[in-house]
Amino acid sequence: MKQILTAEQIDSTLERLYKAVTSQIPEDMPVAVVGIRTRGETIARRIVERLAKDKPKLHVDFGILDITFYRDDLSRKRGAPLVRATEIDFDIDGKWVLLIDDVLHTGRSIRAALDALSDFGRAEIIRLGVLIDRGGHELPIAADFVGKKRSVPTGQRIQIRLKENDDKEGAYIIKEEA
Amino acid sequence: MTKKVPISSRKKHKITDFVGGDVSERTTTQRIAALVPNPSPVEVTSGDDFVWTRKDLLGLDQLSPQEIVHILDTAETFREVSTRSIKKVPALRGKVVALLFFEDSTRTRMSFELAASRMSADTLLLTSKGSSISKGETTLDTIKNIEAMGVDVFVIRHGESGAAQMVAKQVTGSVINAGDGSHEHPTQALLDIFTIRQRLGRLAGLKVAIVGDIAHSRVARSNILGLRKLGAEVVVVGPPTLVPNKITAMGCSVSHSLDEVLGEVDAINMLRIQFERFGGGLFPSLAEYSKLFGMTSARLKRCKKDVLIMHPGPINRGVELTSEVADGPNSCILQQVTNGLAVRMAVLYLVSQGKID
Numbered sequence: 075m076k077q078i079l080t081a082e083q084i085d086s087t088l089e090r091l092y093k094a095v096t097s098q099i100p101e102d103m104p105v106a107v108v109g110i111r112t113r114g115e116t117i118a119r120r121i122v123e124r125l126a127k128d129k130p131k132l133h134v135d136f137g138i139l140d141i142t143f144y145r146d147d148l149s150r151k152r153g154a155p156l157v158r159a160t161e162i163d164f165d166i167d168g169k170w171v172l173l174i175d176d177v178l179h180t181g182r183s184i185r186a187a188l189d190a191l192s193d194f195g196r197a198e199i200i201r202l203g204v205l206i207d208r209g210g211h212e213l214p215i216a217a218d219f220v221g222k223k224r225s226v227p228t229g230q231r232i233q234i235r236l237k238e239n240d241d242k243e244g245a246y247i248i249k250e251e252a
Numbered sequence: 253m254t255k256k257v258p259i260s261s262r263k264k265h266k267i268t269d270f271v272g273g274d275v276s277e278r279t280t281t282q283r284i285a286a287l288v289p290n291p292s293p294v295e296v297t298s299g300d301d302f303v304w305t306r307k308d309l310l311g312l313d314q315l316s317p318q319e320i321v322h323i324l325d326t327a328e329t330f331r332e333v334s335t336r337s338i339k340k341v342p343a344l345r346g347k348v349v350a351l352l353f354f355e356d357s358t359r360t361r362m363s364f365e366l367a368a369s370r371m372s373a374d375t376l377l378l379t380s381k382g383s384s385i386s387k388g389e390t391t392l393d394t395i396k397n398i399e400a401m402g403v404d405v406f407v408i409r410h411g412e413s414g415a416a417q418m419v420a421k422q423v424t425g426s427v428i429n430a431g432d433g434s435h436e437h438p439t440q441a442l443l444d445i446f447t448i449r450q451r452l453g454r455l456a457g458l459k460v461a462i463v464g465d466i467a468h469s470r471v472a473r474s475n476i477l478g479l480r481k482l483g484a485e486v487v488v489v490g491p492p493t494l495v496p497n498k499i500t501a502m503g504c505s506v507s508h509s510l511d512e513v514l515g516e517v518d519a520i521n522m523l524r525i526q527f528e529r530f531g532g533g534l535f536p537s538l539a540e541y542s543k544l545f546g547m548t549s550a551r552l553k554r555c556k557k558d559v560l561i562m563h564p565g566p567i568n569r570g571v572e573l574t575s576e577v578a579d580g581p582n583s584c585i586l587q588q589v590t591n592g593l594a595v596r597m598a599v600l601y602l603v604s605q606g607k608i609d
Contacts, residue, residue, distance in 0.1 A: 142343075148605070154601065156322060157329045158329060161332070189342070193341070194336060
């Protein structure tokens with residue numbers, strides 16, 4: 075396990091992501107920020123909290139998406155860990171929706187998230203923001219807002235740790251189990 | 253070399269209760285004392301790292317407390333799906349769920365059917381009427397034929413105890429017991445327990461009364477097993493002909509008077525009186541049963557203020573409970589039905605993700 079970002083660097087990466095988002099956030103449309111469980115939820119929550127401070131007039135809905143049921147690799151191999159509820163208690167019809175995840179890799183989680191989102195209504199626009207884009211995309215999916223690009227060879231994966239979930243902050247490269 | 257032990261000195265198989273130790277060697281008072289829940293019952297949690305690995309749900313008897321809580325927590329997630337405008341998730345897309353109802357059922361069947369369709373599974377339905385069952389085919393032949401069509405999950409309701417387990421040994425797909433004889437009805441007990449936890453916020457330390465035909469009730473058996481595993485106390489109530497004393501071996505206490513337990517319980521599960529058992533002389537008349545064991549407004553007044561009144565349905569209004577009680581604020585009968593859907597979605601999902609060794 076190798077650390078690639080320190081807590082301070084996570085901070086500045088998040089800052090870049092936030093700046094990219096705010097530069098394009100529409101003033102004339104209802105906005106919603108939806109985080110993908112678990113780390114995406116935390117990052118989305120931080121963005122929403124900052125938006126509330128910086129743009130007090132802007133109404134922003136906050137939602138959490140659990141994509142387990144939408145994955146294309148649901149199988150008997152892994153058994154069934156606990157699935158948490160999706161919490162989107164607002165109407166997404168006609169909204170500018172910002173989807174947030176921690177790491178963009180194959181794009182399969184995002185595909186699942188787009189499927190899940192469409193079950194909640196028809197968003198006007200969906201944009202994708204990620205903390206780190208590590209490359210290795212397998213689907214025609216790219217992020218609109220990226221905190222940091224860092225290519226990582228196949229067989230390794232990036233793990234983000236955030237204080238809300240893991241007590242400490244940082245980004246690490248770990249070898250994928252075979 | 254193995255040492256030979258003469259049969260006479262071999263240890264007899266001992267029945268132990270939840271406290272441990274041999275039940276038969278205890279006096280009645282000791283036995284009852286052992287049934288009193290521990291002084292500081294702790295709510296069971298399944299923990300974030302817990303992973304479900306079973307391919308079948310045959311009964312609550314085999315499940316650990318953590319596994320039961322894992323089902324309840326997963327059901328909590330599925331409750332949200334039913335509140336969406338598109339009430340469907342693709343978790344079981346392309347899977348086939350066969351509903352084999354060798355014994356009649358309306359609500360359990362419909363609940364499983366809707367649960368399967370909310371998970372995007374395809375369903376096959378077999379009911380006892382007008383099928384090959386009435387043409388003399390054996391149960392196993394029927395199931396083998398259906399399995400040959402490519403079925404992933406079998407949901408089985410059967411009049412014989414142990415039917416689901418027998419089928420589980422013979423098929424490669426998952427098996428869910430939807431009621432077998434007087435043995436178990438795990439999904440009904442899970443939805444009952446889910447409803448109690450939802451309404452009262454916990455299970456450990458609660459006291460639940462189950463009233464009615466305990467001797468023949470698979471709902472009672474599954475409820476007793478599940479509630480005890482999660483730290484709740486259970487008292488079964490009914491006339492002696494319907495409540496065998498041996499049931500205390502399952503870790504519950506027995507009362508033959510509903511009036512005596514009213515004030516001390518947090519939930520009362522009124523089982524349906526099955527009219528088909530009338531001929532057996534198990535109780536003299538419906539009116540007498542209702543007078544002694546029916547839930548009325550007068551009895552409700554003597555209960556704890558927020559006592560839960562439950563019924564697995566279908567209700568015989570005026571027999572197990574009066575209409576005022578069934579439709580009153582303490583009743584959670586319709587909530588049980590709603591929760592049944594979430595619980596069955598959870599079970600379908602979990603068994604289809606369970607590992608095959």
